[in-house]
Amino acid sequence: MENLLLTIDPGTVDWSRAQFALTAIYHWLFVPLTLGLAVIMGIMETCYYRTRKDFWRTAARFWQRLFGINFAMGVATGIILEFEFGTNWSNYSWFVGDIFGAPLAIEGILAFFMESTFVAVMFFGWNKVSAGFHLASTWLTGLGATISAWWILVANAWMQYPVGCTFNPETMRNEMTSFFDVALSPFAIDKFMHTVTSAWVLGAAFTVGVGCWYLLRRRHAELATQSIKIGSIVGLAASFLAAFTGDNSAYMVAQTQPMKLAAMEALYEGGNSQGLTGIALVNPFGQPDYMTDAEPPMRIAVPNMLSLLATHDPDGFVPGVRDIIKGYPKADGTQEPSLKEKQERGRKAIQALKDFRAGKDKEANRKVLERDMKYFGYGYIKDADQLVPFIPVNFWAFRIMVGLGALFILVFAVLLFVVYRKDITRPRWLQMLGIALIPLAYIASESGWLVAEFGRQPWTIQDMLPTWAAVSDLSSGGIAFTFFLFLFLFTAMLAVEVSIMCKQIKKGPEL
Template identity: 45%
Template structure:
């Protein structure tokens, strides 16, 4: 494997590991706010116990998310040094803001959430809980702003003197249409993950006949919140499809395995077997007009197919070669105004000329065959995107049906009688993570061959380091991250088995604290966040 392939593999693995924790953090944080809001309004102890219990699981997951996320930022400088040098002026700002929000704002409120139960008033602690939820969501916002710029590089320009991308309009970077659609879609998917987690654990308790009151209420909250979130994911996914049509036509064509431009409105391929070698999709089952309505919101706008997009890429490569030639002229004569005008006019196509660097050292000397191969490189892997998208969508519609059914059953107070539903909810626990990872593949793998869409090819962005160094760090990441995942699963399983803090018993504590003479002490239930006193039988308060 080349240095670029290894660097991509390493970042993909670390990102996939990290994204196992992010959606659950987003979803549980909001559910904690909902549960504690009910506690403050009703004053019923059961809702506080629910908030404390799910808060413990949230804390475990949050800690693992932070541990796996820190290393990703260092990879930009270590594995992707030219990327960092080329676009650091743009990409660094939202990344820095995210770090401030995640490690200062969010972490502070998380500390108050866990240690402020007996130190803050009920409304004060509730405000802290909602600040944790807001902090988690704002942290995701800035990461997605940075990622959206990679998908749609707005608010920036190429500076031929520094050979870097520079910010021209920071507000345009923040309010990037891709950032808006990605944020709401990703956050809604995180809400679904949190709801599915609570629903599954609640179903587990009901099947075992444990913590029945907590489980019933948790399932009711999760089912209603999950249904609203799952419906939102579908609606917001439609918006993502529309934005993709405007900015990443090759990604959309690959997702749909649309080889040729169809008359408007285009059909949506429900099922098919794409063949990237023969450039065809066999056994296609289509829904007429559906893709045209979703992707263009019109009946008259055509969606370009892969062949037409390749032809367009050839034209852009030719225009990009003009800009590349002007760059060479400018290096030898910085006062060449004609070269500057050419670069200003063709800078949006300069990245396409850089695709030729895979085949020739000097893009100005590329032949027709080189240009043809570079143009086909702009098309992502069609089968991978085609199937990833459809499996993700199928899981999304399954969630709508499951949450709707659970909501109806919970509203009728018949959860105990629906063992099949409870088992189905329990076995559905991994599905949100599968859908989330598939969505990540569609978004990131679908951007290839670009690390910055239309600006910088991925194979030029990697650091010039030895492949052996990457193999070593990759092995270290796999071992370390796998260990973290095992610890995370162990801790989650441990506290799920323990259940709410109301059921935590320490049977040997009484024996250890018994005074000389063998006075028997009775173990008492330990309440979170403070421990209850333990008193000797037949005696007054022990003072312990």
């Protein structure tokens, strides 16, 4: 590992990142809809169980069919995503496989088998099992999908906030010291809550959009109306929950990933009493000169709000990009080292590991590793440009996510008012707006993941392992070939899914 900086092909890093990003983006097109529709179909079957009205049974089966189509596509892309850790990121898998593999193994053994078992009962158990057992199977299918998301997000959160582990120089691996610290880290809990509630928003938007499409076509009015009601209730509640958990996410990011927060805000020079930027003129196509620019032009901000979100103190200190590079005083009175200091300590750790592996003065080198291992990854950083993520992507993706989140709250509230107080079939513009929620929800969801993943670059594991030290020693040409192969396959799969979903929606519920 200590020689990878000198031997790895930069094209291998770029194509490996591109391939993983491609797979993750396509996979995330299916996952949130699975989690969101699980709630919708569970609520509708609960209505059938309580009322025994055939309408609710028909409605539940309709949404279950759409769930099943999407579920199958999500499984296919998810399996490929996990295999890429071994094929494209083998050094990462070796370095932290003892930790990272645990939540993924639990996800496969527990959650995936749970949802696979109960999804069969849900689809084929009508008229074969009792209504109560079938209802339980429907909810357990959704619960299994949610538990699956939990363990995957635990693994992802650990990459962004590595806890519960220690480095063993004898094996050159990070080894787990506390499973509960990994599984129940505050970063993992908040990430799970924010991700799942945002998935409920997307599922609700999809349900509302389909209902509005039926109203525009003057078909299945009762299904459309009830779908809009349930979707709006779920969407409004989930939007508020996503906003609440998003607020806590900002605090967690400020504590553990200050460079990500600085990139999200295009904050070059930090300080006390920082305002939260609403809008600013940040060039979306080029990295700004963050070492000389005072702040983005045309900046409109809410006074003191960023300090309040990041430190829970309206006068709190929030570091900017330059502060993080030069070093800054922390709230607890300690001094955050500069990039130069971290690089020096990281190189000492790398050298100590080399010497330890060569059998030179193991005890002395072990002490160096214990002291400086937290900065190990900085030993691979050549200059500050490698440490700063691409600011325009983080800045604009964050504002798209937040702006659309506010729009969802407004639209769900209006739809809920109209569907209960007035004739929902009349304002056709509102129905068209309901349909537009579907693509907007996907844009918001993908924007959130762009912030989460682009913002932590260049780290595969925060402060511990940069991307170019984590990749497999493969030819860039081979990875480029599989990138375009996957692009073709995933696009074809997406086209097939959209086609099947559209046909099922046009067909409508089976009465």
